[in-house]
Amino acid sequence: MLHRGIKFAHAVVLAFSATLSFLFLRSLDEDWALGHSAVVWVTDSDGAASGSQVAGAIAEFAAKNHATVAREVPDLKDPSHRRHLYLAPGGPHSDWLQDGYPAFSRGYQTEVHPVAALGERDPRGFYYVFGPDAAAASLTRTLTDLGLVASVNQPFSIAQLTTVYADGALYRSFFVVALAVVTMTGASVLLNAKAYGVQRLQGRSFGQILLRDMRQLAAFWSVACAAVSAGTLLLLGLYNGLAWIGQFAAIALGCTLALSLIALVAHSAMLWLTFQTDVLRALKGELPARAASVSAYLVRIPALLLALSIATAVVLAAQDVLARQESREAYAKIGDATSIRFNGSLASDTALRSLDENVGPWLRQADRDGQIIVAGHRDLRLSSGIPGLTKGDLLVVNESFLAKQPVLDPAGRPIEPAAAAPDQVRVLVPESLAQHTGRLKELTPAWLSPSDPDKISPPK
Structure with missing residues (x-):
């Protein structure tokens, strides 16, 4: 009789494959x-x-x-x-x-x-x-x-999809579930060691026992797959009328086959481990101490890393939620605002120069009239290349931004820098970065005009 943990692992495979296929295809549809x-x-x-x-x-x-x-x-x-x-x-x-x-x-x-x-x-x-x-x-x-x-x-080639999703939550979730499947399957086979010892006593070989498990698993699969498929079709029918059901099924099937193969390998490996003891010891549920310890650590180490990564992700997610809440409050204070989006693809220097010549004048005039808020945020450590700099933010703003969001000193008082002419750029450097002021001034033209930094001359 199959251990219920093995059945649960394969039920997780079916349910996760359907969920991953839905989330992945929805993401693709919103991008392309x-x-x-x-x-x-x-x-x-x-x-x-x-x-x-x-x-x-x-x-x-x-x-x-x-x-x-x-x-x-x-x-x-x-x-x-x-x-x-x-x-x-x-x-x-x-x-x-x-x-x-x-x-x-x-x-x-x-x-x-x-x-x-x-x-x-x-x-x-x-x-x-x-x-x-x-x-x-x-x-x-x-x-x-x-x-x-x-x-x-x-865009849908393996190379480009890997580049886009390699650091995404869907990609990482696949490996999380794969680790869980290995853990549940391996542990369930080991917990069933006594039953496998009885079968060995009856004269069954490794291949015969594995084939018996696969037959029982196939019977479970026929029921579980039918249940998951029926539920998925019902939910997709209500959600989008079964649009692109062929693509959905292909993605779900590919994920299911990959995870099922991982489960089968783990099942076979742990079953082989139970065969490394004699029949009498196997009837007591004993396992080879060294092999069992190695197997435990092979799972324990990635599980520990997984737990640490989940804890880190939770902390980062909480920080992101707080930052988003602050952003919503800031947008609420601003009131009615619109953004500008230019149609077409501007991927060449010629196109960008043409855009600057045709659109730049009225944008700069709107900026002078206080109708535009400019706020660009970058990681100072990554964009400056200053050695020894472990953290820091770079904020590029215009005068309209500073009028509503003044820069404060450590005591909380607004800083009143010397007024700059319309064709000048003010660089405000905090005391903690004062030693890098010269380098920050040198990098300012490239930050403000990446395609043509020579347009901005350094101070004399």
Whole structure:
């Protein structure tokens, strides 16, 4: 008879796989439109082709190559929760123009429009390609012929997903559950040592006992998998109408297979450990002392590290909650405020200079009129490279910020620095960093103008 701990471990595997698949696919859906084969990123333009000409070329390309192309444009009023897809039908998902985008996440809306509605929008940005893999490279050549700088990207490739999620909570949670599965499975097999000793006394070999366990586990799996699948389908049906159920199932299945393989290896290893004693000692539940100790420490050490990491994460999360509460209070004091978001992708020096020439003057005028609050926060230790500096924050603000949030000295009194001319930059250095004042002045131009630090001259 299987120990109930083994059954519980496999039930955890099924439930966690469904949960991880939901959270992962929801995150992907909020970052990218699902179902694409590649993304073509247009980063620059020589201005030879207008936005309407680019839209027309994309529509023609989609029809000829049996591919669907969609230009993503963030919603300017609510960019964090809504995007727009301008679709050129010709291949898969052409029905989105009539039926709409089947969103997996209920917290992010995607509105679909015909590509002709793009009008004279800046052609720089992301273009989804739905169709053959070769279509993305062909679209890149088409856009290059129009005077655009374009490249093919694969956001859903293993390499890019690993880069994005390597430090994320979902990635770490997988290893936490894997450790828990190993611990529960191994401990349950060892606790069942007497039962395995009886089977050995009856003449069964290691392979026969392992096969018997797998048969009993398969019977449990048939019931548990059916229950988890039914519950998942019901909840997904209520949540999003089973949108992208195929992708959800593929992710859940991959996670389940990986964790089940880990559980099977742990099960086999601990069962082999019970075979390292003679039958009479096994009937008493005894185990080889050295092998058991090594196995215990192999689990105990990562479990201790896991406990420490969880405790650290709890402390950091509490600090983050307090910081967010302070931020909410600060925003409440500010009252009505808006943010500015520029459409298009500005990934080249030419595009950034053009933005500065066209938009910079009225932004600077609005700053002089006190209509803009600038507040940029950076880690001083990482951005300065000053040896021996263990902590410190860098805050880049404008006069409007200082008018509402004055800088205080250690006694809590506002600091009244000498007035600066409109074309000057004031650097306020606390006493604890006074010895680094010279170095901080040298780094100021690069902090304020990373692309062209020579625009800011150091004091004479």
